[in-house]
Amino acid sequence: MRHSIREFYSDHNTAPIDKDRGPFKTMASGKRWYYLNPKTDDIDWWDVSNGLAATPRFDGQTRGEVKLSVAQHLFNCALMAQKWVDEKNINPVLVKHVFLHDFHEAYTGDISKPIKSILNREGLVTNLEQRIDKTIYDALELDAPDQQMQCLVKSIDDRMLATEWLWLMPGNPLEHGITARPFKIEIEPWIFIKARAMFVAMFNQLFVDIPQ
Numbered sequence: 008m009r010h011s012i013r014e015f016y017s018d019h020n021t022a023p024i025d026k027d028r029g030p031f032k033t034m035a036s037g038k039r040w041y042y043l044n045p046k047t048d049d050i051d052w053w054d055v056s057n058g059l060a061a062t063p064r065f066d067g068q069t070r071g072e073v074k075l076s077v078a079q080h081l082f083n084c085a086l087m088a089q090k091w092v093d094e095k096n097i098n099p100v101l102v103k104h105v106f107l108h109d110f111h112e113a114y115t116g117d118i119s120k121p122i123k124s125i126l127n128r129e130g131l132v133t134n135l136e137q138r139i140d141k142t143i144y145d146a147l148e149l150d151a152p153d154q155q156m157q158c159l160v161k162s163i164d165d166r167m168l169a170t171e172w173l174w175l176m177p178g179n180p181l182e183h184g185i186t187a188r189p190f191k192i193e194i195e196p197w198i199f200i201k202a203r204a205m206f207v208a209m210f211n212q213l214f215v216d217i218p219q
Contacts (some may be wrong), residue, residue, distance in 0.1 A: 032114065034058075040114050045139060047146035052210065058113035060203035066119050069175040075196040077112050078206035081131075084108070084167050085209055087190055097159065103213050104152045104160050111139035120183070147214055162198055 022039070024031070029043035035058075036051040059081065063074040088105035091097050109117070118132060126132050144151050152160060165187035172180045174194035180186075197205065 021151040033082070038193055042114070042135060042138075045142040047142055050143065050146050052215075056108060056203050056207050056210065059110070060199050060206055062112055062117050064117060064171060065176060066117070069196070070195065071175070073196040073198055075175060075194065076173060076202045077117055078202045079197050080167060080171070081106050081109055082189070082202075082205050082209050083192070083194070085213075086164050087163050087167065087192075091159075091163070098156070099161055100149075101156060103149060105163050106209060106213060107140075107143065107149075108160050108164060108194075110143050111136045114139055130213050162187075170194060 016083070025041065027044075028041035031039040031041045033039055034051060034054040038049055038051050038054065040049050056078065059078040060076050063069070063075060065075070066081055067074045085102050085106040088102045092099045092101055092210055112118075113152050115132075115136065118126070123132050141151065156180045165185075166189060169180060169185050169187040170189040170192060171194050172183075172185055173189045175196070
């Protein structure tokens with residue numbers, strides 16, 4: 008029988024803390040994510056799937072008891088990207104870039120635009136997100152999107168945001184600078200288990216397998 012918290016948690020992560028790498032977060036797998044010096048070995052895709060399926064869009068301030076997750080947002084964006092690839096003869100790598108565009112939120116959470124506009128006055132949030140994105144791209148051995156691809160990703164993301172607002176949020180989206188044309192799809196938030204399963208299925212289709 009263990010008698011202390013230190014003893015209870017001693018088996019969860021036996022690797023020593025690397026103080027030279029700065030602040031870190033402990034993930035569900037037991038791995039540590041060092042924000043200022045992340046490495047590809049720090050990534051566990053199951054941590055990513057769990058985190059994104061549990062992270063709500065709009066800070067959870069949506070109608071209904073079940074909240075839309077970032078995982079579902081990325082899944083839906085990837086479906087729309089695939090439709091664009093099929094209909095507009097666009098480079099199919101667009102689907103991967105669209106699916107990946109919010110992966111950093113597994114480590115940062117979904118920072119809403121008003122908060123980001125306050126915190127990001129010196130580019131700190133953007134720099135942090137870009138550092139995480141680079142590590143994720145390196146782990147997947149995928150080149151970062153060029154400017155043209157970034158514009159396509161943003162277009163799909165903006166339209167999905169407008170679609171989600173239409174189905175889930177009160178008030179006028181124009182007050183928040185949301186002017187994109189919504190997709191003609193319905194948004195019905197998934198429970199955590201479904202959101203994670205659908206996210207994992209899409210990840211496995213595009214990249215390497217995450218064990219079920």
